[in-house]
Amino acid sequence: MTEPQRSGKPLILEVKGLSVAYGTKIAVDEVSLEIERGEIFGLLGPNGAGKTSIMSSIEALIKPRSGQVLIDGIDITDNPQRAKAIMGVQLQATSFQSELTIRQIVSLYSGLYGIRLSRREIDERLEDIGLSNEAGKPFKQLSGGQQQRLALLIAVIHNPVLLLLDEPTSGLDPQSRRQLWGRIEHVRQAGGSILLTTHSMEEAQTVCDRVAIIDHGKLVTCDTPNRIIEKHKDDVRVKNVAHGDVTLEDVFIGLTGSEIRD
């Protein structure tokens, strides 16, 4: 695999030779990635390819078997608290304490990131994401789109240098999805870098500057969506699945296979 060209901007995330194993099963095998400041990077792969294991290693939720993860130069293993303080995370299945109201949840998480917010400041932030009327409701009473908006608000409440989004638009209607893409772009424009996983090729092509395709724990390819298409369009596996012009989805299925993964 050839290394994609770099623009020379500072690296916000460096994943070096990362391997993750669960017992004898190797979930991630020597994966290396780099994300620059202000870049939106997509991690694509079928179910069980190792995307969530890579994300969990970056989030310090699991201990990798080998390799190194640096967030703006801070080693996540050596200094997890410091690294977590500059990182925002939206997990695949976001859940907050069911007894707490939205306002209380925002207050809790802002405190965990060292920010004291007054009730008025919390309400202003909730108004920004259109949840001011829901401030007194518990999280479970919000719709899927509202839950995602709140999860994203909490992920960026401390203005992180790196934002990790694990399948942020899964289960959202097209309107909510588009709105979320806008918010992700806004984070980038404000100076943040974003690593997201997705099953949506449309999302990867529309939102991401670069994408990496992962399969069976290995990095298959990594570049801008257009360059990936250009690079693999003549691959016989890709040609076999393409109907007309080769798309990113054709390349994805061609490189990772057509069989259904659970």
Next chain:
Amino acid sequence: MKYVTSYEQAMSPGPKLIYGSLLKADLLVLVKNRRSVVLSILLPMVILFTTHGNKAQQRLGGSLILVGLAITYGLMSTSMLGYTLGVARDRDAGVFQRLRVTPAPTWMIITSRLAIQVVANLVIALLVVIVGASMYHLTLGFGQYVLVLAISILGGALFLSIGLALVGMLKSSDTVNAAGRIVFAALIFLGLFGISGALGGALQFIASWSPVGTVMALFSAAINPAKWAGHDSLSLLVTLAYIVCFAGVGIRWFRWDTH
């Protein structure tokens, strides 16, 4: 909104603010779970009121044993049904994983819940001992109250450690719920019928050295320290041993995520 450009500019969250936020949230969760707290107070009160009378009092071993039994059941109820089920449910829902990706150290996430639970245990113990002392005309001094509160921390720790062992060994919140209720019922049974000797000497022996028996003995001794005997000292040691064993099992096998 402006994003930080390097970690030097990022806020370094102070431990005081992090722990304060966790404590506040855990307290709110406890207060909102009013039903569980009320039930934990109601159960010992029911025991005190239904056994208030010479016959029942004598059959179950006297007023000190009854007050001890009532406090023990209150602690059992709040620790095993309240705390344990809450931890299992939140773990299943992914609440802990969400907290763990923040800068909050894991020890703070664990101990803030425990700290709030300990406060709840103290309130329950104090309420029960005040009502019990008034019903049975027991005159307690300041030292006895302090002793009761100290034992309630110890007793609470024992039942919390049993709960921790359950969530450590069992993954699904449904299984923890079922197992927790079975263990709770078994301990209630041992306390009510085993210790009195109504079901024979063998069961009485088992019951007196069971977690519920040792804690009851300690409460009775705390209310009347003049009668503190060798059996009570041994109960203290056995209680400590239970805490170490159950907490050890819970910590060793605890998983933050069940998926």
